[in-house]
Amino acid sequence: xxxxxxxxxIDLVKHPPGxxxxxxxxxxxxxxxxLFAVLVPAAGVPLPRAPEFLPIYLSTLIASNFxxxxxxxxxxxxxxxxxLGILALGYLFTALxxxxxxxxxxxxxxxxxxxGGNPQTAAWLHAAWHALYPLFVLGYSRSARGRLAGAPLPPxxxxxxxxxxxxxxxxxxxxxxxxxxxxPRLIDGTRTLPLYHGISAAILALSVYVLYATVQKRPRTxxxxxxxxxxAAWVFEVGLSCVFxxxxxxxxxYAGRLYGLSTSLFVLGALAIDNIALHARLHATxxxxxxxxxxxxxxxxxxxxxxxxxxxxxxxxxxxxxxxANDQATQMARHFGADGVKGMLDLICEPVARAISGRAxxxxxxxxxxxxxxRVYAVSGAxxxxxxxxxxxxxIVIDDITERTEASAALARALDxxxxxxxxxxxxxxxxxxxxxxxxxxxxxxxxxGWSAGEAIGQRIxxxxxxxxxxxxxxxxxxxxxxxxxxxxxxSANRNRTRDGRALCCEWYNSxxxxxxxxxxxxxxxxxxxxxxxxxxxxxxxxDGRKDVYIxxxxxxxxxxxxxxxxxxxxxxxxxxxxxxIEWIAAMVARQTDQMARLLDDLxxxxxxxxxxxxxxxxRVDLGRLLRETLQTSMPLIEAGRHQVALRVxxxxxxxxxxxxxxxxxxxxxxxxxxxYTPPGGGLELGLRREDNQAVxxxxxxxxxxxxxxxxxxxEPFVQAGSASHLAQGGLGIGLSLAKGxxxxxxGSIRADSDGPGHGATxxxxxxxxxxxxxxPGEVLPVTDGAALGKHILVADDNVDxxxxxxxxxxxxxxxxxxxxxxxxxxxxxxxxxxRIAVLDLxxxxxxxxxxxxxxxxxxxxxxxxxxxxxxxxxxxxxSLAAGFDEHFTKPVAPQQLIALLRQVPEVPEVPExxxxx
Numbered sequence: 001x002x003x004x005x006x007x008x009x010i011d012l013v014k015h016p017p018g019x020x021x022x023x024x025x026x027x028x029x030x031x032x033x034x035l036f037a038v039l040v041p042a043a044g045v046p047l048p049r050a051p052e053f054l055p056i057y058l059s060t061l062i063a064s065n066f067x068x069x070x071x072x073x074x075x076x077x078x079x080x081x082x083x084l085g086i087l088a089l090g091y092l093f094t095a096l097x098x099x100x101x102x103x104x105x106x107x108x109x110x111x112x113x114x115x116g117g118n119p120q121t122a123a124w125l126h127a128a129w130h131a132l133y134p135l136f137v138l139g140y141s142r143s144a145r146g147r148l149a150g151a152p153l154p155p156x157x158x159x160x161x162x163x164x165x166x167x168x169x170x171x172x173x174x175x176x177x178x179x180x181x182x183x184p185r186l187i188d189g190t191r192t193l194p195l196y197h198g199i200s201a202a203i204l205a206l207s208v209y210v211l212y213a214t215v216q217k218r219p220r221t222x223x224x225x226x227x228x229x230x231x232a233a234w235v236f237e238v239g240l241s242c243v244f245x246x247x248x249x250x251x252x253x254y255a256g257r258l259y260g261l262s263t264s265l266f267v268l269g270a271l272a273i274d275n276i277a278l279h280a281r282l283h284a285t286x287x288x289x290x291x292x293x294x295x296x297x298x299x300x301x302x303x304x305x306x307x308x309x310x311x312x313x314x315x316x317x318x319x320x321x322x323x324x325a326n327d328q329a330t331q332m333a334r335h336f337g338a339d340g341v342k343g344m345l346d347l348i349c350e351p352v353a354r355a356i357s358g359r360a361x362x363x364x365x366x367x368x369x370x371x372x373x374x375r376v377y378a379v380s381g382a383x384x385x386x387x388x389x390x391x392x393x394x395x396i397v398i399d400d401i402t403e404r405t406e407a408s409a410a411l412a413r414a415l416d417x418x419x420x421x422x423x424x425x426x427x428x429x430x431x432x433x434x435x436x437x438x439x440x441x442x443x444x445x446x447x448x449x450g451w452s453a454g455e456a457i458g459q460r461i462x463x464x465x466x467x468x469x470x471x472x473x474x475x476x477x478x479x480x481x482x483x484x485x486x487x488x489x490x491x492s493a494n495r496n497r498t499r500d501g502r503a504l505c506c507e508w509y510n511s512x513x514x515x516x517x518x519x520x521x522x523x524x525x526x527x528x529x530x531x532x533x534x535x536x537x538x539x540x541x542x543x544d545g546r547k548d549v550y551i552x553x554x555x556x557x558x559x560x561x562x563x564x565x566x567x568x569x570x571x572x573x574x575x576x577x578x579x580x581x582i583e584w585i586a587a588m589v590a591r592q593t594d595q596m597a598r599l600l601d602d603l604x605x606x607x608x609x610x611x612x613x614x615x616x617x618x619x620r621v622d623l624g625r626l627l628r629e630t631l632q633t634s635m636p637l638i639e640a641g642r643h644q645v646a647l648r649v650x651x652x653x654x655x656x657x658x659x660x661x662x663x664x665x666x667x668x669x670x671x672x673x674x675x676x677y678t679p680p681g682g683g684l685e686l687g688l689r690r691e692d693n694q695a696v697x698x699x700x701x702x703x704x705x706x707x708x709x710x711x712x713x714x715x716e717p718f719v720q721a722g723s724a725s726h727l728a729q730g731g732l733g734i735g736l737s738l739a740k741g742x743x744x745x746x747x748g749s750i751r752a753d754s755d756g757p758g759h760g761a762t763x764x765x766x767x768x769x770x771x772x773x774x775x776x777p778g779e780v781l782p783v784t785d786g787a788a789l790g791k792h793i794l795v796a797d798d799n800v801d802x803x804x805x806x807x808x809x810x811x812x813x814x815x816x817x818x819x820x821x822x823x824x825x826x827x828x829x830x831x832x833x834x835x836r837i838a839v840l841d842l843x844x845x846x847x848x849x850x851x852x853x854x855x856x857x858x859x860x861x862x863x864x865x866x867x868x869x870x871x872x873x874x875x876x877x878x879x880s881l882a883a884g885f886d887e888h889f890t891k892p893v894a895p896q897q898l899i900a901l902l903r904q905v906p907e908v909p910e911v912p913e914x915x916x917x918x
Contacts, residue, residue, distance in 0.1 A: 015221065015222060016219060016220055016221060016222070017220065017221070017222045017224075017225045018222075021222050021225055022225060025225045025226065025228070025229050028229050028266070029228075029229055029232055032229075032232060032233055032236055032259070032262075033232070033236075036236045036239070036240065036259075039240055039251065039252070039255050040239070040240070040244050042251050043240050043244035043245040043246075043250065043251055043252030043255070044244070044245050044246035044247075044250055044251070044252065045250055045251040046246075046247070046249065046250045046251075047249055047250055047251055047253075047254060048249070049249045050249075050254075051108075053254065053257075054102070054105065054108055054257075055102065055108065055109075057257050057258075057261060058098055058099070058101065058102040059102075060261060061094075061095075061098050061260065061261050061264060062095045062098050062099050062102075063095075064261070064264040064265055064268050065091045065092070065094045065095035065098065065264050066091070066092070066095045067268055068088075068091045068264055068267050068268045068271060069088040069089070069090075069091035069092045069095070070088075071268070071271040072084050072087055072088040072091070072271065081151060081152060081153055082143050082151040082152065082153055082154065082157070083140045083141075083143045083151075084140075084153070085153045085157050085158055085161065086136060086139040086140045086143055087136060087137065087139075087140040087227075088158070089136060089158075089161045089162065089165050090133055090135075090136025090137060090139075090140070091136075091264070091267075092162060092165050093132065093133065093136060093165045093168070093169065094129065094133050094264070096165065096166060096169040097125060097128065097129040097132075097169050097172065098129065100115065100125055100169055100172070100173045100176075101122055101125045101126055101129060103115045104116075104117050104121045104122045104125060104173070104176065104177065105122045106118075106119050106122070115173060115177050116177045116180075117176055117177035117180040118180040118181065118183075119187060120180060120183045120184075120185055120186055120187065121176040121177055121180045121183070122176075123186040123187050123196065124176050124183055124186065125172060125173070125176050127186070127196075127199050127200070127203065128172055128176075130200075130203050130207075130234075130237075130238055130242070131199075131202075131203045131206065133234070134203075134206050134207045134209075134210040134231070134234070135206075135210075137210050137214060137227065137231060138209075138210045138213055140227075141210075141213045141214050141216075141217045142213070186199070187247070187248065189247075190247045190248040190249055191246065191247040191248075192242075192245070192246065192247050192248070196242070197242070197243060200238060200242030200243045201243055203238055203242065204235065204238045204239055204242070204243055207231065207234055207235045207238055208235055210231060211228065211231040211232060211234075211235055214227055214228050214231050215228055222270070223267075223270070223271075226266050226267050226270040227267060229266050230262075230263045230264070230266045230267050231263075233259045233260070233262045233263045233266065234259070234260065234263045236256070236259045237256040237257065237259035237260040237263065238256070239256070240252040240253075240255050240256035240259060241253050241255070241256025241257060241259075241260070242256065309326060309328065310328065311328060311397050311398060311399045311400075312325070312326065312328040312329030312330075312331075312332045312377075312397070312398035312399075312400075313325070313326045313328070313329055313395065313396070313397055313398070314326075314329050314341065314344075314345070314395070314396040314398070315384070315393055315394070315395050315396075316345065316352060316356065316393060316394050316396060317393050318356055318393065320345065320349065320352055320353065320356065322341050322342070322345060323393065325341050328398075329341065329344075329398060332344070332368075332375075332377065332398055332400065334370075335368035335370045335375055336368050344366065344398070345396075347366045348364045348366060348379050348396075351363075351364045351379070351381060352381060352394060352396060354381075355381035355382060355383050355394035355395075355396070356383065356393070356394045357383070358383045359383070360380075360381065360382040360383065361379075361380060361381050362378075362380035362381075363380075364378070364379035364380070364381075365377070365378060365379065366379060366398075374402070375400060375402045376400075376401055376402045376405045377398050377399060377400055377401065377402075378398075378399045378401045379396060379397070379398050379399075380396075380397050380399075381394050381395060381396040381397065382394065382395055422440070422442050423442050423443050424443070425442070425444060425526075426444060427444060427526045427527060427528055428442065428444045428445035428448045428449070428526070428527035428528075428529075429441075429442040429444065429445060429524075429525070429526060429527075430442075430445055430456075430461070430525045430527060431522050431523065431524050431525070432461045432522065432523050432525070433520075433521070433522050433523070434483060434520045434522075434523075435460075436460045436461050436462055436463075436479065437458060437459070437460055437461075438456050438457050438458065438459055438460070438461055438464075439457060439522065440457070441453040441456040441457055445527070448498070448504070448527065448529055449466055449496065449498050449499060449504075450498045450499030450500055451464065451466075451499050461479075462475070462476070462479070465497055465499075466496050466497055466498075467494075467496065467497070468494065468495035468496055468497055468503060470495060471494040471495050474492070474494055475492070475494055478490055478492045478494075478508075478510070482510055482512055482523055483520065483523075487512065488511065488512045488514075489509075489510065489511050489512070490510045491507065491508065491509050491510070492507070492508045492510070493505070493506070493507045493508070493530070494506065494508070496527075504529055504531050505529070505530050505531045505533075505534040506527050506528060506529055506530065506531075507527070507528045507530050508525055508526070508527055509525065509526040509527075509528070510523055510524070510525045511523070511524045511525075512524075565589055565593075572585065593892050616658070616659040616662060616745060616746065617659050617661070618657050618658060618659055619657075619658075619659075619660065620655050620656075620657060620770060620772070620773035621655065621656055621657075621658050621660045621663065622653045622654070622655060623654045623655070623656050623658075623663075623688060623695050623697065623767065624649045624650065624653060624654055624688050625653070626660060626663055626664060626667070627647075627649060627667060627686060627688055627697060628647070628649065629664075630664050630667040630668050630671065631645070631647065631667075631671065631686055633664075633668065634668055634671040634672060634675070637671075637672060637675045637676075638671070638675050638684065641675050641678065641680050641681075641682070642680050642681050643675060643678060643680075643681070643682050643683065643684050644681075644682075644683045644684070645683075645684045645685070645686065646683070646684070646685045646686070646687075647685075647686050647687070648685065648686070648687035648688070648689075649686070649687060649688040650688055650689055650690060652690075653772065654688060654690060654695040654769060655769060655770050655771065655772050655773065656695055656746075656767045656768065656769060656770060657768075657770040658746050658767065659742075659746075662742045662745070662746075663742070663746070665738060665739070665742060666738075666739045666742050666743055666750075666765065667686075667697070667699070667765075669735035669736065669738060669739045670699040670736075670739055670763050670765075671684070671686065671699055672735065673699075673735055673736060673763075674699050674700070674701035674703065674761075674763075675701075677701065677703040677704050677761075678701045678702060678703030678704075678760075679703065679704075682701060682702045682703055683701070683702045684699070684700070684701050684702075685698070685699070685700040685701075686698075686699055686700075687700075690769070691766075693768060693769050694766050694767065694768055694769060695766070695767050695768075695769050696764060696765070696766050697764070697765045697767075698762055698763065698764045698765070699762070699763050700760065700761070700762040700763075701760050701761060701762075702760040703760055703761065704757060704758065704760075704761075705754045705755065705756055705757045705758050705759040705760050705761050706752060706754035706756075706757070706761050707754075707756065707757055708756070711751075711752050711753070711754065712752075714736055714752055715736050715737055715739075715740040715750070715752070716737060736763075739763075739765075743765055743767070746767060747767075747768060748765060748766050748767040748768065749765075749766045750763060750764065750765050750766075751763070751764055789810060789813040789814045789815040789899065789902060789903060790814045790815065790907075791815050791816075791836045791837055791902065791905065791907065792815070792816045792818075792833070792834075792835050792836050792837075793810055793815045793816070793817050793818070793835055793836070793837045793838070793839060793902070794817075794818050794820070794826060794829060794830055794835035794837070794838040794839070794840075794863070795807050795810070795817055795818070795819050795820070795839045796819075796820040796821070796822075796823065796825075796826035796838070796839070796840045796841060796844060796849070796852070797821065797840075797841040797844070797868070798821050798822060798841060798843070798844045798845060799841070800821055802841075802891075803819050803820075803821060803841075804819060806839065806868075807819045809895055809899075810899075810902075813899055815902075818830075818833065818835060821844075822844050822845045822846045822847065823844045823845070823846050823847025823848055823849065823851065823852045824846040824847045825846075826838075826840070826844075826847075826852060827847060827852060827855060827856075830856065830859075830863070834859065834861075834863065835863050836863060836864065836905070836907065837863060837864045837866065837902055837905055838853075838856055838863045838864070838865050838866070839866045839868055839898075840852060840853060840865065840866070840867060840868070840885075841867075841868060841869055842867060842869040842871055842876075842880070843869065843870075843871075849867060849869065849880075849883075850879060850880070850883040851883075853865050853867070853880070853883045853884040853885050854883050854884055856884070857883075857884030864886055864905045865884055865885045865886050865887075866885065866886065866887045866888075866889065866898075866901070866902070867880045867885045867887065867888045867889065868889045868891060868893055868898070869888075869889075869890065869891060870890065870891045871890070872890035876888070887901060
């Protein structure tokens with residue numbers, strides 16, 4: 001002791017262990033472990049039987065356990081807690097069952113023991129003893145933390161617990177003696193049987209677990225340290241005397257029991273030393289108080305000390321009235337209104353009463369709210385004693401913990417938010433340590449990869465099968481870069497495997513967390529599934545490649561008609577052209593113009609089908625007749641290829657509800673496709689049959705055929721069989737796509753069959769049949785008389801060649817024509833000389849065709865308005881009619897069709913008759 005205070009306080013159940021205690025405990029553990037390691041190999045060595053050993057051992061063990069339990073509850077320096085009560089009952093149980101064990105050993109205190117039974121009784125009681133004592137230690141460890149931490153000993157707990165413990169031991173003795181004939185054999189003479197060793201191994205595992213739980217207990221006290229040593233000795237005892245030995249009275253038997261005795265003696269010795277030290281400190285404290293009282297100024301000195309304390313200190317007398325408050329307590333009391341200190345004591349009257357009655361407390365909390373400011377205080381108290389029997393007062397310590405409480409609450413909120421974000425982020429969150437062992441696996445990781453958190457945590461990240469075998473080297477290099485270099489962040493993109501074997505494309509964002517020394521603590525990985533994005537990118541790259549091919553093909557196909565048209569323009573400049581040559585040039589230009597128009601119409605149809613803008617004009621159609629007519633129109637291409645055609649069409653008419661123009665396009669494309677991809681001299685077959693309520697038409701050829709992967713892709717736009725591209729004879733590769741779209745619009749289906757390259761292909765079209773019409777439909781075409789046009793016409797188009805050529809065409813029909821190349825000029829010419837008909841382009845500068853039509857439609861008399869434009873969508877036609885146009889033509893328009901329309905326009909517009917007066 002130095003100045004009345006011990007240099008190193010020893011308080012087993014309250015203070016954390018000091019370095020000296022830890023050092024001594026470690027030395028004892030090392031000695032026990034070393035001796036255990038030496039004894040284990042020789043545990044089965046038989047030794048002579050020592051009759052006096054067991055009585056001495058068991059009597060000492062019983063006495064030490066009883067004293068240990070009493071000291072645990074009679075500890076001078078601490079309040080009785082539930083945890084200590086459970087531990088004390090454990091030592092009481094050990095003492096009682098050790099006594100019962102001694103009284104049932106045959107040949108020790110009688111041939112059949114004192115309590116009877118058979119030779120198995122003592123063995124079973126010994127097993128029960130060693131299985132149940134660790135459970136009491138486990139109960140102590142669990143109740144000393146969590147919600148039960150610091151829980152006081154309930155009233156009558158020890159009385160009821162001791163009674164129940166004694167009854168339980170009596171029940172075990174009764175079962176072990178009365179039920180002895182029914183108990184399985186554990187020993188045979190002095191040899192232990194395999195069942196005994198199996199049960200002992202389970203008890204050993206339980207004891208090791210309880211030892212682990214004791215080591216993990218927080219907060220750790222001096223008692224926990226020595227209880228850990230005791231449990232280690234208990235483990236060594238079970239190992240030597242029950243698992244590694246071979247029977248009774250061998251080296252393990254004797255050595256194990258000495259370990260078991262040390263289990264109680266270690267805690268007993270620590271408690272005894274602690275009580276001696278506590279009594280020494282109490283004696284020193286009392287002596288110091290007596291000496292201090294002898295001085296007249298003890299109150300002044302004590303007040304000075306208390307005023308300098310950072311905590312509030314109150315001393316209350318036996319009636320609970322405050323007899324002294326330091327400055328800090330007085331300042332705290334101001335937050336409790338006019339009552340001050342009395343208001344504080346009223347809030348904690350119950351724990352203060354406990355302190356006055358002799359029971360310390362440290363779990364009280366009070367709050368104050370003044371001026372909107374909330375303060376939180378922790379209150380503890382302990383009794384002050386004048387003598388061992390008389391209580392004089394209690395000291396109350398008040399600690400302002402507002403800042404700590406707010407910081408703890410903020411930290412808890414931050415942790416909750418972090419946990420919530422980790423669990424609910426759309427990214428998979430995986431945490432793994434330097435040894436690549438997974439320590440965190442969030443919900444999204446479970447959804448993405450298929451392994452649950454319980455299955456993944458504890459596994460190596462490279463041992464679960466989640467790394468794609470093709471990217472193993474890349475991932476290994478990334479992990480090595482994170483672990484073995486100073487890299488703190490790394491992004492990687494690689495493939496992963498799911499639990500069910502699917503491949504994913506993932507991006508990994510890896511961050512390394514290090515401690516103050518720069519050592520890696522953990523790696524935090526955020527994983528994003530980019531499989532859909534990669535698939536989309538792959539599709540976009542394919543589409544981009546197809547787009548390039550399409551644009552190149554389109555440019556080629558559009559240039560093809562331009563070349564003969566340009567040649568025709570050069571020929572027309574010649575002065576000496578024979579009439580028949582001029583007719584030939586005109587026919588050639590018309591053919592090339594029709595080809596370009598069909599090309600553009602096909603492109604528009606593909607777009608309209610994809611957007612659902614095609615409208616079918618359905619009538620009852622004889623499909624056999626339509627097939628024959630379509631074949632006739634395609635004969636020039638078939639004859640050019642010298643192909644043989646077989647027509648296998650049923651004689652009966654098969655009627656379908658369809659648009660004949662669109663079905664003609666379908667079969668014309670199929671026949672054209674077959675003729676193109678069949679080498680010269682090949683065979684084609686065109687057929688039609690009935691199957692139930694369907695008409696099945698087919699076009700077969702003996703051409704280049706289709707690979708299996710092309711049977712579906714051949715219907716995609718701009719797709720051509722690569723191996724037969726030299727036979728395509730131009731084209732954009734949209735004919736089959738158009739055919740498929742038109743057939744599906746009719747509610748039918750189309751499919752391609754082929755036995756492979758070089759074996760030809762067959763395209764089958766299925767359409768639903770309908771009833772035969774009462775009379776075959778027909779159309780009556782309007783007949784024109786061929787009279788001269790003879791009207792005044794305004795032509796406006798910013799394309800000079802288009803405007804001038806149309807003007808010459810109309811003049812050749814007898815019309816007078818004004819030509820303008822922008823909207824403003826057209827409006828000026830019309831104002832100078834109003835036209836009966838206005839043929840307008842829509843996309844003109846200064847004033848577009850829609851605006852110009854809106855102005856001209858207001859004139860009286862109103863001109864007949866015709867739009868001739870490159871805009872051919874349904875929306876464009878609707879916009880033209882809404883602006884005032886009477887007709888809408890898409891370029892290139894057939895000249896005779898336009899002239900026939902204009903001939904029907906009357907010279908003078910009809911004026912509606914006024915209604916008759918009522």
